[in-house]
Structure formats: C-alpha cells, structure tokens
Amino acid sequence: MADSADFVVACRVGGGGERFRPYRMVMKAQLRAQLSYRASFSIEVVGGMIMTGLDLATVLVVFNVTSVLGGFSFRDAFLMSAVANLSFAAGDQLVGSIDDMRVQIRTGQLDALLVRPLGLLRQLVSTDFELRRIGRVVQGIVVLAIAAGLAHVAWSPATLALVALTVIAGTAFFAAFLVMAGTVSFWWIDSTEFGAGFTYGGRNFTLYPMTVYGQVFRYLFAYGLGFAFVAYYPVLTLLHRPDPLGLPTWIGWLTPLVSVGVCSVAAYVWRTGVRHYRSTGS
Amino acid sequence: MLPSTTASAARRYADRSQLPLQTFIVLAKAGFRRYSTYRQAAVAGIFTNSVFGFLRCYVLLAVAAGGGGSVAGYAGPQLVSYVWVGQGLIATVGLWGDTELATRIRTGAVVSDLLRPMHPVATYLATDLGRAGFALLTRFVVPVIVGALAFDFYVPRHAVTYPLGLISIALAVVVCFGCRYIVNAASYWLLDGRGALILWTATSSVLGGLYFPLRFLPAPIQTLLWVATPFPSLLQTPLDVIAERSTGADAIGLVALQAAWAVGTVALAALVQRRGERKLVVQGG
Numbered sequence: 001m002a003d004s005a006d007f008v009v010a011c012r013v014g015g016g017g018e019r020f021r022p023y024r025m026v027m028k029a030q031l032r033a034q035l036s037y038r039a040s041f042s043i044e045v046v047g048g049m050i051m052t053g054l055d056l057a058t059v060l061v062v063f064n065v066t067s068v069l070g071g072f073s074f075r076d077a078f079l080m081s082a083v084a085n086l087s088f089a090a091g092d093q094l095v096g097s098i099d100d101m102r103v104q105i106r107t108g109q110l111d112a113l114l115v116r117p118l119g120l121l122r123q124l125v126s127t128d129f130e131l132r133r134i135g136r137v138v139q140g141i142v143v144l145a146i147a148a149g150l151a152h153v154a155w156s157p158a159t160l161a162l163v164a165l166t167v168i169a170g171t172a173f174f175a176a177f178l179v180m181a182g183t184v185s186f187w188w189i190d191s192t193e194f195g196a197g198f199t200y201g202g203r204n205f206t207l208y209p210m211t212v213y214g215q216v217f218r219y220l221f222a223y224g225l226g227f228a229f230v231a232y233y234p235v236l237t238l239l240h241r242p243d244p245l246g247l248p249t250w251i252g253w254l255t256p257l258v259s260v261g262v263c264s265v266a267a268y269v270w271r272t273g274v275r276h277y278r279s280t281g282s
Numbered sequence: 283m284l285p286s287t288t289a290s291a292a293r294r295y296a297d298r299s300q301l302p303l304q305t306f307i308v309l310a311k312a313g314f315r316r317y318s319t320y321r322q323a324a325v326a327g328i329f330t331n332s333v334f335g336f337l338r339c340y341v342l343l344a345v346a347a348g349g350g351g352s353v354a355g356y357a358g359p360q361l362v363s364y365v366w367v368g369q370g371l372i373a374t375v376g377l378w379g380d381t382e383l384a385t386r387i388r389t390g391a392v393v394s395d396l397l398r399p400m401h402p403v404a405t406y407l408a409t410d411l412g413r414a415g416f417a418l419l420t421r422f423v424v425p426v427i428v429g430a431l432a433f434d435f436y437v438p439r440h441a442v443t444y445p446l447g448l449i450s451i452a453l454a455v456v457v458c459f460g461c462r463y464i465v466n467a468a469s470y471w472l473l474d475g476r477g478a479l480i481l482w483t484a485t486s487s488v489l490g491g492l493y494f495p496l497r498f499l500p501a502p503i504q505t506l507l508w509v510a511t512p513f514p515s516l517l518q519t520p521l522d523v524i525a526e527r528s529t530g531a532d533a534i535g536l537v538a539l540q541a542a543w544a545v546g547t548v549a550l551a552a553l554v555q556r557r558g559e560r561k562l563v564v565q566g567g
Contacts, residue, residue, distance in 0.1 A: 043477025050484045058493040062341065065498050066348035069341075194326035197333040204337050212344035217336050 022118060023126040030129050045135035052089060052136045055207060056081060056143060070211035075150045076239055077209050082147035083163070084206035084231040086140030087170025093137050095121075095175045097128030098182035102189050108280045120274060121179070153238045162252065166234040169259035173230055176259070176266035177202055183266075186273035198225070206230040211244060229258040305400055306408045313412025327373055328424045335369040335425055339433060342494075354497040356527055359436035363525045364495060366429025368517055370422035374414055374451065375458040375516055377490065378483050383466035384475035390564040403552045407459055414455040438526055446533060450520035453540040457515045460547025461486065467551070470558030491518030497527065508539060512547055515540040 034041055059081050063074040070077075101124055104110040113123050144167075153159055181195025188194070205213070205221045210232050213221070222228035229252075236243055237252025317324075342361045346353045356364060372378070383406065386392040395402045429435055438444060465482040469475035487493060490513045496504055508514045519536045522528040528536055 037474050040472065040474040040477045044480055047477055047480030047484060051480065054484055054488045054493060057488070061494050061498050062345055065353050066345045068348050070344050188322060188326075192326070193323065193330045197330040201330065201333045201337060204334065208341055208344075213340045214336075217340065 023122055026123070027126045027129045030127065031131055034131055041132060044132040048132055049135040049139045052085060052139060055204070056085060059207065070209040071244070072209045072211070075147075075152060076235065076241075079147045079151040079153070079238070080209060080231040080235045081207045082140070082144040083166060083170065083235060084203060086137070086144050087167055087230055088174045088203040088206075089133070089136035089140040090167070090171040091174030091178060093130075093133040094171065095125050095178050095182075096133055097130050098124055098179060099192060100128055101182050102185035102192060105185055105277070106189055106280065110277065111279050114277075121270060151235075151239070154240075159238055162234060162238060166231070166252070166255050169256040170230045173226070173255075173259040173262050174199070174203070176263045177225075179266045180269050183269050183273035186276050202227050202230075206232065226258045226262055229255045302400065302404070306404060309400075309405060309408035310412040310415070313409035314416045315412075316409070317413045317416045324420050328421055331369045331372060331421065331425050332428045335366050335429055336432070338369070339365040339429065343433075354495060356495065356497070356525065357436070359434045360525045360527060361495075362429060362433040363436040364521050364527070366426050366433075366435065367524050368492060368521050369425040369429070371451065371454065371517055371520060372492070373421035374417040375454045376410065376414065376417070376462065377458060377486055377492070377516060379458075379462040379465065379479065381466065381475065381479060383463065384469040384479065387466070387469040387558075387562070388473055388475070392562070393564055396559065401552065401555075403463060403548065403555055406463060407456070407548070410459045411455065418451070436525055438524060440526065440529060443523065443526055443529075443533075446537060447520060447524040450523045450537050450540060453537065453544045454516055454520050456544040457512050457540065457547050458486075460544065460551045461512055461516075463551040464547070464554050467554045467558050470554075470561045486513060486516055489513035490516035491521060495521075495527075497522075508536070512543040515543045 059078060060074075062069065063077070067073070072080075098121075101110070104113070104124075110120075113120055113127075116123065144163075148155075148163065177199050178195075181192075181199045184195050185192070202221065202225065205227050210218050210222050210228055222232070233243070233247075234252035234255055237249055240249060242249060243251065339362055342353075342365060343358055346356070346358050346361055351358055353361070383392070386395065392402075395405065398405060438447070461482070465478050466475060468478040472478060489496075489507055489511060496507060496514055496518050499507075504514075508518075519540050523533045523537065526533075
C-alpha cells in the first residue's frame, strides 16, 4: 500500500475528525484493488443483481399461478418483498464481508487486526469492504420505488417517513444479524451455513407475508427473532390494514425500536465472541 | 506456458500401465472420506437446508391453498416432497459448487493435475462421485426425514419410482459435475473465476427448479429449458420423478434426456479442458 506511512500516522493520531481516516484509507485501497479486475468486477455486480432479482422474480412467478397469497394481493405482498429486499441489500453492503472472518480466524490473521489500535469490527468491515454488493442496493431502491407505486398506499409525508425509517431500521436489523452470524465463527469455524439460516433465511422469511407460515415457525422468526417488523408490520400500517393477530395498526412504527434492541443484542454477542477468541497460534 | 503436448503425452504413456477403473474407484472412495471429515460443515449445512425447507414449503403450500389445494399438477403432499427432496439434493448434486479447480488454475497448482496419469476430468469426476455418496447419506437423508416428520409428505406409490429416482439423482450429480467443471475451467481464460461462478449459482438455482417448480412457467418455456439447457436435469427431473409429477413413459423420457445431458456436459468439459490446457500460463515465482 503506497500510503502505509500515512496510515501509521493516521492510526497514531486517532481522535477527533481524524478518527475514521484509517478506515477510509483502507477502504479506498480496497476499492482500487477490486476495480482493477474490471471484467470480473462487472460480472460480480451483475451476478449479485441477478441473484437477488431472482428472489423477487420468484414472487412474480408465484403470483402468476395464484392471485392471493396468505390473504394478500400481489401489489401489497410485493411492497413487503421490496422493503425487505432493500433492507437486506443495504445491511449486507455495510457488514456482509464479515462472512470472511472465519478465514482470518483459521489462518490466525485476526491477531494482526487485534494488535492495532483500531476497532476490530470497523477494521473487518472496512478492510473487506466489497463494492460488488452495491448493485443489489441500487436495484433494491429501484424495485422499492416500483412496488411503492403499485401498492394501494395513500402517500403523504407521514407514510414516506415510515418507509424511510423502516428501511434504515431494517438495514441496521439485518446488519446486526449478519454480525451475529459472523460471530458464531469464534466458537464454530465452519459455521457460515449455520448463520445463513438466520440471515438469508430471515431475508426470505420477510419476502412473503408472514401469514403464509405455520404457527410455530412464524412465532419463532416473526416475534422470537423480530423479523415481523422488517416489512410485514410497517407495510400493514402503510396499507391501513388491521393485523390478523389483533395488534394495533400503529405497530408498524415500532421497527426502529425493535432494531435498536436487536443491535444491542448483536453488540453484546460480538463482544462476548471477541473475548472468547483464542488464536490458532499460527 | 506449459507445453500441453507433454501433458497429454504423459497421460498416454501412463494409460498403458494403469487400470483406469480401479484408479477411478480408489479416487471416489478418497472423495467420500475427504468430505466425511467436514462434519461441522455438514451439520451446519443440514440445519440451513432445513430452515429453507420450511420457508419454501409454507410458501408453496400457501400457493396451493390459493389454487384449491393443488397447483401446476402438484397436490399439496407432492409439493412437500418436491421441496424437501429438493433441499436434500442441493448438496448432493453440489448445485452451488466449489472453486477448487478455478483456484488451482489461478495459483498454477493445476499443473500437478495435468501431470497425473489420469485425465483431469475423470479424476475430478471420481472425487465428486465420492463426495456425492457421502452427501446422499447425510445431507440428503436428514432434510427428507425432517420434511416427512413436519409435513404431509408424498411417498411414491409406484415401485419403479424408487430405482428410477435413484438413477435420476445419479445422473443429476454427473450433469452438475460437468457444468461446474466447465464453469471452473473458465478460469483458464478469466483467471479470476468468481464472477462466472456467481452467474452459474444464480442460473442453476432458478432454472434447475429450486426457487419454484419449472411447471409454474408457460409450457413453451418449460420445453425450451428441458431440451436446450442442462438446468432442469439438475433438480427438476429427479424431483418430478420422485414426487411422481411425471410417471410412466414421461418419467423415463425425462431421465433419458438427463442421460443425454450427462454425456454431453462431461464431453464438453473434456473439450474445454483440452482447449484450456493450450491457454494455461503458469506464473513463475
């Protein structure tokens, strides 16, 4: 890295407005590196967009063979899918690269990050910042705009604010789950797939109205883990639809609160994981 | 550049003194043992495959409920079997694949594959069949049991479905292997093969029938996919055979088509390998 001297200085200076400088520099170096394999980078961006696009296309195909799913029409269900999709894409762009931490744990590279005078989590997400995920965020915004236009929502400053709040809170919500899933590898190295059951599993859960799921499964994901607040309840509030389970319509405004709760749990789990970390010694 | 003539000459020379079938079986056994050591990964994979089994199953059952109990020729229990056998097959056929060959091409380690007396496609196929054997006993069986316990699971009614289903699964493994080999071999030209792998993962999942049964699509598109692409042979065919969505001559016809794709993809993999060897540059250092 050409700026390594600056980097050391930046690390030492720390504090104030300069606090995020080292992370910014690492990220810039990352971006330069990633953009140097242009063909591969474009394929990855497009590939990522196709991957998430397929999940949304599946919703379309499903509604091609049925007109009502779990009591919801296509327009209303698709708004839920779009909100959940964008929240996940943005959360994944922020911290998704934490997935690779297990490699650093196995090879012992994590030690190198721990001895630096910088935050571990911030180092991990900035040094492995993967720009290729941005395609999905852009796509998510476009899809949400389309879905919002299709749905039967009376748009006003309040409903727009609700959508914005929901997406921001949902981004933090999914980011928290991605961090927790990554943390599992402090205990269990080959855990990526285990975590995916909750991160990607949670995402797929929120793509459909939760009325389609069986009771035990729904209670676990919707209330036990909080996924009901990512898209289902906010969209019910937007549509002025009463909750089949009898909760009041303003419940959709609670997403930021739920998200703060999940983030606190994630922070606790993360700290416990870091404290539990034992180097491989290699 | 590695002179490919030397590699193929070495192969020809060695072929005379080897019993290819014996080597093939030994390699398959080694593949089985190799993957049976990743137990944690297998448990984690089974867990996630099962979570997604629940998610997909509830959605498809809700679709069937909207259509009066059945949809696109599948009754509710057939959808259950479609989903859970499918969740078991993801790892068995190795749908999302690995990057082993691509990594070896990038690092140059592939040279040692070329120097072996056996054709690289045959070597990798043997290892992959061993891997699939282990996956069949673990990653296939467990999700199917979970699905059968949690839902009203369709059990095949015709005796012929069992052997035909097994043949279809075996052919799916071979077709998937051939496709993955070709995708990995793209690294001979691209060096960084991750993009190609992402495109493969996306296409194979949706066009293979993982996201939704391909029977949900209009009939002309179904025919086009089945005849013109190997994708339905990866999941949709074995699933339709096992869930008895296709029976009798239909089922045998689909499996025959699968067999044709198995031969075709492996032959293409061998061709791509030969071309790739000419292109391969091993970086010094």
